[in-house]
Amino acid sequence: MNLSVSPPRRVSDPGAPELRLDVAIVVAAAWLLAVAVAVRVGGGWGETAVIGAWMLVGELLTVQLDEGDAIPLSHGLMLPLAVVTGAAGVVLVVGSIVLLAAAVQTPRSLRRAATGVVMRVVSALAAWGAYRGVVGVTGVHRPATALAALVAAGAALLVVEVIIRRLHDESSFGRAGGYTAVLAIGASGILMALGLHGVDGRGAMGLWAIPVFAVPALSARWAFGRLHAIRRTYDQTVQVLSVVPEMGGRVRPGHSRRVADLALDMADLLEVPRGGAVDLERAALLHALGSVTLDDGQVQVMPTPEEVATATFGVLRDETRMSGPAGLVAGMAGEPVAADDQLAADILRVAAAYETFAGGDPARARSAFGALAGSPATSARGRSASGRGDHRVLAALARVVARRSAVGARG
Amino acid sequence: MPGATTPQGTDGRDGLARRMPAAQRAYLAVISVAGLVVTALVARRGIPDVEAFVALALVALGAELICVRLPSGATASALMVPVIAGVYALGADGAYLAGGLLAGFGGLYLPDIRDRRFARLIFNSAMLVLAGVASASVFSLFDPAAGSSVPLFLVATIPTAVTFVAVNVGLLVPMLVLDQRRPAREFLASLSPFHVQYIPFAVIGTGLGWVYLTTGPLVIPFAVAPVLVARHTFRSYLALREAHEETLRTLVRTLERKDPYTAGHVERVARFSRLIGEELGLSELRQERLRYAALMHDVGKLVVPNALLRKPARLTPEEYERVRLHEAVSVELLRRVDFLRPIATSASPRYARYDARGGHDPIEPYAIVVADAFDAMTSTRPYRRALPQHVAFAELRRHAGSQFHPACVDALIRAIERRGERHGLGHEAEVVVFDADPPVRGPGSAGLGDLAPEFERARSSGREIDPAGRTSS
Numbered sequence: 021m022n023l024s025v026s027p028p029r030r031v032s033d034p035g036a037p038e039l040r041l042d043v044a045i046v047v048a049a050a051w052l053l054a055v056a057v058a059v060r061v062g063g064g065w066g067e068t069a070v071i072g073a074w075m076l077v078g079e080l081l082t083v084q085l086d087e088g089d090a091i092p093l094s095h096g097l098m099l100p101l102a103v104v105t106g107a108a109g110v111v112l113v114v115g116s117i118v119l120l121a122a123a124v125q126t127p128r129s130l131r132r133a134a135t136g137v138v139m140r141v142v143s144a145l146a147a148w149g150a151y152r153g154v155v156g157v158t159g160v161h162r163p164a165t166a167l168a169a170l171v172a173a174g175a176a177l178l179v180v181e182v183i184i185r186r187l188h189d190e191s192s193f194g195r196a197g198g199y200t201a202v203l204a205i206g207a208s209g210i211l212m213a214l215g216l217h218g219v220d221g222r223g224a225m226g227l228w229a230i231p232v233f234a235v236p237a238l239s240a241r242w243a244f245g246r247l248h249a250i251r252r253t254y255d256q257t258v259q260v261l262s263v264v265p266e267m268g269g270r271v272r273p274g275h276s277r278r279v280a281d282l283a284l285d286m287a288d289l290l291e292v293p294r295g296g297a298v299d300l301e302r303a304a305l306l307h308a309l310g311s312v313t314l315d316d317g318q319v320q321v322m323p324t325p326e327e328v329a330t331a332t333f334g335v336l337r338d339e340t341r342m343s344g345p346a347g348l349v350a351g352m353a354g355e356p357v358a359a360d361d362q363l364a365a366d367i368l369r370v371a372a373a374y375e376t377f378a379g380g381d382p383a384r385a386r387s388a389f390g391a392l393a394g395s396p397a398t399s400a401r402g403r404s405a406s407g408r409g410d411h412r413v414l415a416a417l418a419r420v421v422a423r424r425s426a427v428g429a430r431g
Numbered sequence: 432m433p434g435a436t437t438p439q440g441t442d443g444r445d446g447l448a449r450r451m452p453a454a455q456r457a458y459l460a461v462i463s464v465a466g467l468v469v470t471a472l473v474a475r476r477g478i479p480d481v482e483a484f485v486a487l488a489l490v491a492l493g494a495e496l497i498c499v500r501l502p503s504g505a506t507a508s509a510l511m512v513p514v515i516a517g518v519y520a521l522g523a524d525g526a527y528l529a530g531g532l533l534a535g536f537g538g539l540y541l542p543d544i545r546d547r548r549f550a551r552l553i554f555n556s557a558m559l560v561l562a563g564v565a566s567a568s569v570f571s572l573f574d575p576a577a578g579s580s581v582p583l584f585l586v587a588t589i590p591t592a593v594t595f596v597a598v599n600v601g602l603l604v605p606m607l608v609l610d611q612r613r614p615a616r617e618f619l620a621s622l623s624p625f626h627v628q629y630i631p632f633a634v635i636g637t638g639l640g641w642v643y644l645t646t647g648p649l650v651i652p653f654a655v656a657p658v659l660v661a662r663h664t665f666r667s668y669l670a671l672r673e674a675h676e677e678t679l680r681t682l683v684r685t686l687e688r689k690d691p692y693t694a695g696h697v698e699r700v701a702r703f704s705r706l707i708g709e710e711l712g713l714s715e716l717r718q719e720r721l722r723y724a725a726l727m728h729d730v731g732k733l734v735v736p737n738a739l740l741r742k743p744a745r746l747t748p749e750e751y752e753r754v755r756l757h758e759a760v761s762v763e764l765l766r767r768v769d770f771l772r773p774i775a776t777s778a779s780p781r782y783a784r785y786d787a788r789g790g791h792d793p794i795e796p797y798a799i800v801v802a803d804a805f806d807a808m809t810s811t812r813p814y815r816r817a818l819p820q821h822v823a824f825a826e827l828r829r830h831a832g833s834q835f836h837p838a839c840v841d842a843l844i845r846a847i848e849r850r851g852e853r854h855g856l857g858h859e860a861e862v863v864v865f866d867a868d869p870p871v872r873g874p875g876s877a878g879l880g881d882l883a884p885e886f887e888r889a890r891s892s893g894r895e896i897d898p899a900g901r902t903s904s
């Protein structure tokens with residue numbers, strides 16, 4: 021029994037930066053003082069300062085997506101800011117709140133803060149420009165034109181932000197429902213801006229519009245927070261269960277993780293949709309769990325891929341909902357699966373069999389392919405119901421293995 | 432995204448379909464007639480703004496159509512948004528009409544119409560009409576004619592929403608009691624956690640109503656979009672939560688297949704832990720964490736060779752130590768789940784001894800250790816019979832303050848006694864039939880917790896343990 025628990029090869033989510041409470045209190049006090057002075061000065065600067073104060077709060081409250089990505093609620097406040105101030109005000113407020121937020125969070129990084137300021141100021145100016153441009157043409161005397169100007173500002177903000185993100189670190193809002201979070205934050209921002217001054221001065225809520233219409237965005241943030249937390253717990257639980265068979269000596273160390281990586285690379289080549297790939301990774305990590313129930317006498321040597329799949333299916337059999345990862349493992353064990361899952365099940369079956377023979381050693385690739393050719397994983401008994409997928413799946417495996425060998429040789 | 436607890440929740444959508452008893456029919460008739468009379472009274476005033484009324488009625492119908500079913504069986508919707516928006520936007524003349532009729536539209540759940548479940552449809556609509564009119568009455572107290580004060584309307588939002596919920600739940604619970612013959616407190620317990628969640632929807636409704644007056648229906652999509660996003664995300668959360676539950680059930684089945692002698696143990700420990708958590712007043716989040724940790728507390732057993740777990744003879748001291756290593760493995764594995772890391776010691780009675788740490792850590796590990804020990808004592812194992820409940824209680828009390836956390840011991844005993852439950856000899860819920868020959872002494876956390884001290888004493892004095900778990904020279 022191997023008691024050394026090797027860490028997961030992938031960290032699913034580094035999580036949000038932590039808030040330094042002591043620094044935050046000092047910064048908040050200084051900021052409130054500045055707001056109080058600005059309000060006393062009056063005019064547009066008073067409104068701008070209060071919106072800026074709310075923006076600082078919004079900068080610290082983020083909608084947490086997976087893979088460490090997060091969207092601050094302050095994005096929504098760019099729209100009321102565009103309504104009340106000019107370009108200089110936008111630069112001053114957005115720049116200062118991004119810097120202040122960076123100061124109260126750890127880890128702190130000057131380079132990261134400077135990059136953040138530039139990115140956010142550029143996108144905020146785009147929103148401001150779009151709003152002013154539409155207002156210059158249509159005016160804001162009717163509800164439709166007021167809404168059109170705000171929608172244009174929101175769209176400009178989003179487009180510029182996406183472009184900058186892609187140029188900067190190739191991340192995008194497209195993962196984990198990011199665009200739906202943007203929609204919620206943007207719609208809240210439009211309502212805030214609309215309620216702030218009303219339409220042509222009628223129906224203005226004043227600065228009360230900010231907290232009132234922050235509620236929809238906060239509701240979305242709450243729901244995303246729950247989703248993020250359960251996804252993290254679920255994935256970490258799956259990772260924990262994936263190391264159990266290797267700790268029990270039923271598979272080679274790292275087997276399940278290697279099967280998952282291989283299956284994901286093959287799925288990428290075969291254009292399996294993102295949702296299917298997520299299930300595939302979880303199924304690969306869990307596929308060997310049942311091997312720990314095999315009698316010790318049965319497994320003097322490593323169990324075969326078919327024994328592993330059958331044993332795992334044995335513990336999944338009672339599952340009422342044989343879909344998702346459970347459905348893929350069932351398919352791996354030769355059970356009928358939904359047509360949409362067939363390709364992923366074939367990938368899993370072939371990847372697990374190959375990895376069992378190769379054991380993570382590139383030098384064994386050739387012999388592993390030889391063993392695979394004669395194994396039930398690709399023979400008539402283990403073939404998918406359709407029988408059509410094998411050739412593509414094996415070809416994808418060969419390409420992935422060849423690509424890794426090439427990278428390894430260069431490295 | 433919890434919202435309005437509507438009557439098509441736990442009543443539930445599946446209830447009221449069969450033939451109802453007389454008392455239930457009478458209650459249905461009373462609420463339906465009251466709803467109809469109130470509807471007629473408010474409708475006599477006429478609709479001051481037909482366009483606004485129709486637009487918000489469509490939102491109310493949509494809110495119910497996309498309601499989310501919660502694990503408790505209740506449903507959650509955003510009906511509060513159009514109701515409060517209507518109460519505000521239709522002004523003093525239309526507040527009652529908006530509150531009553533818009534809420535009533537929420538009862539017109541389209542699948543009920545499709546399936547011709549008219550009794551439920553009428554009850555739900557009538558109940559919501561009464562809740563809507565009651566909340567509009569409260570709103571009227573704040574003088575909607577004042578019109579210009581946002582803070583006033585935000586203040587008015589809270590009692591208005593609370594009244595809606597109170598009438599909704601107050602009328603719904605008797606129907607649930609009559610329909611399902613269960614105590615009212617069970618329904619109140621399942622509905623109450625979501626009451627406070629009405630407030631955000633009421634605030635959104637107030638804002639929507641205010642802006643609607645100047646912009647008209649154009650603004651509705653902007654208020655609805657974030658609510659739809661929150662709903663969609665919350666549904667994804669529920670689906671993922673169910674997938675996680677399935678994974679934990681798979682873990683439990685794997686454990687039981689590997690070690691059939693302790694069938695049902697893990698789930699019973701999770702239940703006893705929950706009883707302790709409830710008794711100690713832990714938050715919903717901590718209760719969930721407690722449950723997950725209890726279900727995973729034996730995960731390390733999966734790495735113990737089957738030959739040891741099922742050995743039909745005495746374990747040697749070396750074998751015994753090797754089996755006990757599973758506790759350290761469990762703690763290490765639980766530490767890898769961020770949510771469980773603060774209570775990872777739940778997996779080891781040795782780490783979570785009260786006298787070793789003074790009970791200063793989070794209380795969850797102590798709760799699981801008490802639940803684990805209680806189940807071990809009150810379950811029959813192949814190597815010994817279950818103890819009677821009063822003996823198990825006495826053992827827990829005897830070790831309270833040393834091995835066990837006294838508050839957890841008190842909480843478990845209190846919870847079991849108040850429920851009138853009986854466990855242990857003669858009252859076991861699961862009678863396990865052992866196909867294999869029983870081992871002479873059983874390992875596994877339940878058995879280990881029981882036998883370990885005796886085994887240690889025996890080993891130190893050079894004695895061995897006989898099949899009944901007694902020491903012998």
